[in-house]
Amino acid sequence: MAKAKTIYTCTECGASEPKWQGQCPSCHAWNTLVETIAETTSASRFAPLAETAGLQKLAEVEAAEVPRQPTGVSEFDRVLGGGLVPGGVVLIGGDPGIGKSTLLLQTLCHIGSARKAIYVSGEESPQQIAMRAKRLGLDASPISLLAEINLEKIIGMLQKHKPDIAVIDSIQTVYSEALQSAPGSVAQVRECSAQLTRLAKQAGITVILVGHVTKEGALAGPRVLEHIVDTVLYFEGDQSSSFRLIRAFKNRFGAVNELGVFAMTEKGLREVTNPSALFLSHHSEQVAGSCITVTMEGTRPLLIEIQALVDEAHAPNPKRLCVGLEQNRLAMLLAVLHRHAGVACFDQDVFINAVGGVKISEPAVDLAVLLSITSSLKNKPLDNKLIVFGEVGLAGEVRPVQRGQERLKEAAKLGFTKAIVPKANAPKQRIDGIEVVAVERLEQALNYVKNY
Numbered sequence: 001m002a003k004a005k006t007i008y009t010c011t012e013c014g015a016s017e018p019k020w021q022g023q024c025p026s027c028h029a030w031n032t033l034v035e036t037i038a039e040t041t042s043a044s045r046f047a048p049l050a051e052t053a054g055l056q057k058l059a060e061v062e063a064a065e066v067p068r069q070p071t072g073v074s075e076f077d078r079v080l081g082g083g084l085v086p087g088g089v090v091l092i093g094g095d096p097g098i099g100k101s102t103l104l105l106q107t108l109c110h111i112g113s114a115r116k117a118i119y120v121s122g123e124e125s126p127q128q129i130a131m132r133a134k135r136l137g138l139d140a141s142p143i144s145l146l147a148e149i150n151l152e153k154i155i156g157m158l159q160k161h162k163p164d165i166a167v168i169d170s171i172q173t174v175y176s177e178a179l180q181s182a183p184g185s186v187a188q189v190r191e192c193s194a195q196l197t198r199l200a201k202q203a204g205i206t207v208i209l210v211g212h213v214t215k216e217g218a219l220a221g222p223r224v225l226e227h228i229v230d231t232v233l234y235f236e237g238d239q240s241s242s243f244r245l246i247r248a249f250k251n252r253f254g255a256v257n258e259l260g261v262f263a264m265t266e267k268g269l270r271e272v273t274n275p276s277a278l279f280l281s282h283h284s285e286q287v288a289g290s291c292i293t294v295t296m297e298g299t300r301p302l303l304i305e306i307q308a309l310v311d312e313a314h315a316p317n318p319k320r321l322c323v324g325l326e327q328n329r330l331a332m333l334l335a336v337l338h339r340h341a342g343v344a345c346f347d348q349d350v351f352i353n354a355v356g357g358v359k360i361s362e363p364a365v366d367l368a369v370l371l372s373i374t375s376s377l378k379n380k381p382l383d384n385k386l387i388v389f390g391e392v393g394l395a396g397e398v399r400p401v402q403r404g405q406e407r408l409k410e411a412a413k414l415g416f417t418k419a420i421v422p423k424a425n426a427p428k429q430r431i432d433g434i435e436v437v438a439v440e441r442l443e444q445a446l447n448y449v450k451n452y
Helices: 047-052 074-080 100-111 126-136 151-161 186-202 225-226 275-280 329-339 363-378 404-413 442-451
Strands: 007-011 034-038 089-094 117-121 143-147 165-169 207-210 229-237 244-249 259-267 270-272 292-295 300-313 318-321 350-353 386-388 418-422 435-439
Touching: 007 225, 007 442, 034 207, 047 329, 074 244, 074 259, 074 363, 089 100, 100 117, 100 126, 100 165, 100 207, 117 126, 117 151, 143 151, 143 329, 143 386, 143 435, 186 225, 244 363, 244 418, 275 300, 292 363, 292 404, 300 363, 300 404, 318 329, 329 350, 329 363, 350 363, 363 386, 363 442, 386 404, 404 418, 418 442, 435 442
Parallel strands: 089 207, 089 229, 117 143, 117 165, 165 207, 292 386, 318 350, 386 418, 418 435
Antiparallel strands: 007 034, 229 244, 244 259, 259 270, 292 300, 300 350
16 A cells, blocks of 8 residues: 655645745744645535636625624623624634633523524533533523534535534544545644635534634644634633633624633633723722723723832842733833933832733833832832823823723723823813823823822
8 A cells, every 4th residue: 555645734824845844935934844644635626616706896796784693692792793693704712621612502502592503513422512501501402413523424414404503613623534634634624614614605604613722822723724714712711710801813794802701600601791890909908019000902991900019129130020011011111210200120120910810912001000110119009099091102201092081981980080191082071080180291190199
């Protein structure tokens, strides 16, 4: 029997090479070539697409509003952009045991009475899924279940029953008989996801794919998998915490960077309607080094507590440590604080923490970070009803941030009475219950905190 020919395929761009190389010649990524079996596929696999394709003018195409199917889970709908779209393909990834299968089972049970739903499991037996539904107290009677990993059988079943929603758990376990490689390989994942996406578009079925993640936290398989699907969601959370965050990193039918917050309980995932409470510490009295800021996660304003600890360094090189923020930006902000406000921390260890384990990427928290550092250095607590946001530039100016009005309204709704904001974000009309102090430079914000 002839030995199967092997090639090396890039997991980032999908390019193939006859021999292994350290760097992919196509996308120049390092250490991404993996050994796979050279597949021989027929030229007629995608022939039906050529029959339906036709040239037409863009102006003649009628733009129709995309209908939404609410899932019954408001936090999940928020991340999806309002609900599921017929013919849309959603890819959801996350660490093992984070709650992906639990969330999808709860979602199908919510919408199973109104929509025809099929759950395809390639990892668990029907008995295991039934036990989970019973443990969570879900009414799983409307859901149809199939334990199968053969792509051709799955597609045949979907074409026969024509459900509204189909969940494939997971895409790494599905294999096609047209390919010789093992399930989970680059070729299998790419082929199976492409065939399922093609079926979803033709039949109008909403397909939700569950994807594994690597030890680095990225979705396993070729990068082209994320390009094929319409929506990419990531389930995040610490195993030691009961809270789970779901983010949208790609969404052709809605906004990206949306955030949904859940709490894992013995009855499954429960929605958290006021996530700001998760990221605020409840001190019995005012403490130095704590400052409350407002950050935007998609369209949702979140109140987050920034904690700073400044201590005398006992080594020649003072430590700079950030949890939840970018460390290089901290070094830049400390230089601005010294140059434009005269507050030196070159002989101090500086530690910054965003409470609740949230990761902040926007620069709107710069002013809150600097005020918390100053508060800890001088051991002077800030007002626990004070809210601060604004980007700080290298010249010491406080720059405006987007959606400042929404941030202030969210702070006022949660009982904060004072706010230090950039001058350009000052509201034209007074917001009830909150006093707004508009500043143009870092020194003005520090003087206000010093004098009140």
